[in-house]
Amino acid sequence: MDTRHTVIDSGLGPLTVVARGQALCGLYFADHVRRPAEERLGPRVPAEEHSLFAEAADQLHAYLAGRRHDFDLPLAPEGDAFQHAVWALVKAVPRGGTTTYGAIAERLGTPRLAQRVGQAVGANPLCILVPCHRVVGADNSLTGYAGGLARKRALLTSEEPPEVAASRLF
Numbered sequence: 001m002d003t004r005h006t007v008i009d010s011g012l013g014p015l016t017v018v019a020r021g022q023a024l025c026g027l028y029f030a031d032h033v034r035r036p037a038e039e040r041l042g043p044r045v046p047a048e049e050h051s052l053f054a055e056a057a058d059q060l061h062a063y064l065a066g067r068r069h070d071f072d073l074p075l076a077p078e079g080d081a082f083q084h085a086v087w088a089l090v091k092a093v094p095r096g097g098t099t100t101y102g103a104i105a106e107r108l109g110t111p112r113l114a115q116r117v118g119q120a121v122g123a124n125p126l127c128i129l130v131p132c133h134r135v136v137g138a139d140n141s142l143t144g145y146a147g148g149l150a151r152k153r154a155l156l157t158s159e160e161p162p163e164v165a166a167s168r169l170f
Contacts, residue, residue: 002042003020003042004041004043005018005041005043005044005045006044006046006047006057007044008047008053008057008061010061012029012147012151013029013030013031013065013151014030015028015124015128016029016030016035017047017053017056017057017060018036018042019050020042020054020076021076022074023052023074023075024056024068024073024074024126024129025125025126026041026125026126028119028125028127029127029146029147029148029151032146032147033144034122034123034125043103046093051079056157059071059072059073063128066158069131074125075130077124077126077130078125079124081119082120083124084118085108086094086104087106087126087135088133089107090121090124090130090131090132091135092115093131093133093134093135095159096159096160097134098135098136099134099135100135100136100137100139101114101118101121101135101143102114102117118143118144122146127146127147131155132144132154133151133155134159142156
């Protein structure tokens with residue numbers, strides 16, 4: 001298939017957006033923990049010259065500016081059946097909400113597989129679009145994020161409902 005990528009600027013740093021065919025299959029920060037090798041991203045194309053990339057850039061900018069609360073983009077992440085099941089549950093976590101690895105494992109009917117859920121969340125190739133930043137530790141602590149904990153905190157803070165943000169002391 002026709003794999004290609006573009007890089008868009010954002011308030012969180014450059015984002016590499018990868019498409020295969022007519023769907024997005026990757027969204028990575030420059031220092032993403034599991035970022036694929038450059039040669040696997042396909043040729044770089046300008047976002048404005050490809051309608052899928054232009055739309056992804058528009059939606060990401062609006063989302064990060066707080067003008068959009070969800071995404072309407074075709075997604076085709078590569079993964080096994082378990083990963084897809086986990087990512088579907090992650091994608092269902094509402095803006096401003098969080099869940100835990102254990103809660104996802106319970107929803108899958110396998111409460112003892114929280115660590116495997118964590119591995120699937122960590123392997124999510126579509127950060128932000130599949131909001132893995134909304135998955136926190138059992139004690140609600142910020143745990144690993146492929147883009148770094150500062151970005152995870154920034155994303156969660158930007159999604160807070162106004163009444164929660166107003167009550168925060170920091």
